[in-house]
Amino acid sequence: MGGLLVGYRSGMVRSGHCVRPGCGEPADAVLTYDYASSTVWLDDLGEVVGGAWPLCGHHADGMKMPIGWSCEDRRGRSVITLPSHLASWSA
Numbered sequence: 001m002g003g004l005l006v007g008y009r010s011g012m013v014r015s016g017h018c019v020r021p022g023c024g025e026p027a028d029a030v031l032t033y034d035y036a037s038s039t040v041w042l043d044d045l046g047e048v049v050g051g052a053w054p055l056c057g058h059h060a061d062g063m064k065m066p067i068g069w070s071c072e073d074r075r076g077r078s079v080i081t082l083p084s085h086l087a088s089w090s091a
């Protein structure tokens with residue numbers, strides 16, 4: 001898994017709350033990923049499907065992608081905050 005989901009444990013997901021250990025903030029986004037294509041997607045909350053991980057806005061914006069993974073932010077926000085080295089991946 002390349003460390004992407006280190007700290008996440010299946011069975012810990014509480015719908016509507018960030019899955020990051022020690023966080024527990026209300027979820028603002030959902031993360032889904034495809035290991036085969038090394039792609040991560042961030043979507044607005046409310047589109048949670050199987051295998052999705054709810055995240056608060058802080059942790060969604062702060063996602064660090066392992067080398068070789070790309071992140072596509074599909075949230076409907078007008079302002080997307082990503083680290084500069086990830087910006088090209090959001091286009």
Ligand SMILES: [Zn+2]
Nearest residue numbers: 018023056059
């Ligand atoms: Zn969080």
